[in-house]
Amino acid sequence: MLVEQFGITVRSSRMPHQDSSVKFLDSRVICTERYGSGLSKRYYCGHSGALECERDSTDQTYHSLRDVFVSLFLPHGFPYSVSEDYLEYQLWDTLQAFASSVTGSLATHSLLRGSGVGDSTATVTAATITWLLRDGTGMLGRIVFAWMKGSRLDCDAKRWRLFADILNDVAIFLEILAPVFPLFFTLTVCMAGIFKCIVGVAGGATRAALTVHQARRDNMADVCAKDGSQETLVNLAGLLVSLFLVPLVSESLWVTYVLFLFLTSLHLYANYRAVGSIVMETLNQSRLSIVLAHYLQEGRILSPAAANRMEPLLPGLGVQVPVELGVPLTSLINSVSRLEVLMKGSRSLYLLGWRPDTERLAVVLHEEASSIDVIRSAVHAEILHQRTRSSSHSSLTERDRVAVLAETHAQLDLMFADFHYGLCTAGWATERNLLGADDWRINWDDHKEQ
Structure with a gap:
């Protein structure tokens, strides 16, 4: 019977149906021990019950040189202490x-x-x-x-x-x-x-x-x-x-x-x-755009390795959604009526809309918004951008903007739970993100209660 714990494999030396009072045989291995991926030892029961150790004799010179090199230039516990890439x-x-x-x-x-x-x-x-x-x-x-x-x-x-x-x-x-x-x-x-x-x-x-x-x-x-x-x-x-x-x-x-x-x-x-060769498990805007586009087309989530291979690396390449996350409230709205419209259509811990002075989308985050809420707001902005990119901000009436926001909110309510579950099962880290949200946060709960 083998029991492996803390890098040590213990091997029972008793034969089947052997009485438990019989001691380990001299020639039988009691346990094996390893140091990371390098040094390996075997332990025997010696004379008079003494514990004897024997180092693995396979290519001792090679392993000795390798161990010295690893200890000098590679992190302790390599390769288990570092990422696969x-x-x-x-x-x-x-x-x-x-x-x-x-x-x-x-x-x-x-x-x-x-x-x-x-x-x-x-x-x-x-x-x-x-x-x-x-x-x-x-x-x-x-x-x-x-x-x-x-x-x-x-x-x-x-x-x-x-x-x-x-x-x-x-x-x-x-x-x-x-x-x-x-x-x-x-x-x-x-x-x-x-x-x-x-x-x-x-x-x-x-x-x-x-x-x-x-x-x-x-x-x-x-x-x-x-x-x-x-x-x-x-x-x-x-x-x-x-x-x-x-x-x-x-x-x-x-x-x-x-x-x-x-x-x-x-x-x-x-x-x-x-x-x-780097495979980042956290989402930035480029990787989120790639993953979301594949999800909307194919219905499944790309793994971090697949999405990282598709991520543009050269500066200036790749199309990113013009969205600003975590902006102050005054960057998004300039009237109380506009604030009430956005809060009425929102069932999440963020407010999404167009900045009055530019064509860019902007997101105001609630003070209790988590990393999941930030990811959801970025997904919402991506979908909203795809729905409205054929029309400029100035060509959309107020009624059109309210309608498309309500439609995309409803779409997010239907799909985001499945999208988030797919991210987690595919290996993405959603408890943190690299979406670049600014630090502005707002609390609109008191206003809603009035």
Whole structure:
């Protein structure tokens, strides 16, 4: 009989119909033990009842080296402590980091040459001022970008991750190109510095969001630390390759450009594959649109893996519903009568309508609205947009708007319970979402009671 618990398999050594007072036989395994997916041991009953341990002798040298590598560069408990897409993502991420490290060395060589290293007519003061301007403008760019886009990075982590890597390649290209135009060297270097600081914000923030996704045993710190170890090893390898390559290409700009083009192509391809391998179980607007469209057409919910494969990754691609979630009440209505109309037609913890000043749909959320209510409001907005996209906001009369809102509310009442159940059974996490709702909340219960 086998009993498995806490990674230990206990095997009964008694033969059928054997008396319970008979002790374990010397040659029979009492239990086996494993450490994650690596070390394996077997326990025997030795002489005089002593417990004896024997390590699995199969490929001990291979397993020893493998265990050392895993402990150095992979999270504790791998592969059970991370998401299923972890290994594929890290492999592609390692390749792109190597390519970026080498191109970064080419850019550093160009910057030093443009700053006057090796030029007897150049001054240290001029080079220092250029470097200070580069760092200063980059810091300002970092602050402005974090202020403008910081709250959106979680919602589209994969897309912003790819955007950061594309922008990083643009910055490196500007740094390599800067010495060719000495009159604009400082301006070009400052622009590259701004881009690199934006890359630091977008790349770092989205990497943290992906780490939260990958950590499955509340081990985010361990996953982040081992990712740093992997990156350090890759950068070391890139450094060694750069020590060999840079002297070879330093005298030829065309060779430098060809090498940069090759490494950048490799970098972008590896990044696209890395980001495309991620399977997020939370809904953002892109994934919700894909899942809802398939549900309305086929009557079933796509799995997270299938929906993530269909999600557009390049910035600017994909059609999203023009909806704002969690807006203040004044953004949606400007009269008490309009408020009463929306509340009368709503049986949920949100109010949906068109903003008076734009064509965009807007959602006011109740203070008790949960993640499910936010998802429902986004689904409602998607359906309402599909029903009215052939007509502009200005061409719809007040009666038309009230009628279509009532019809879509009734449609949601009929379908959303089944839609939500399908999301849960397909593996989607509905207790949280990445739909980007703002923090405005309202309580209209007191008004309804009057």
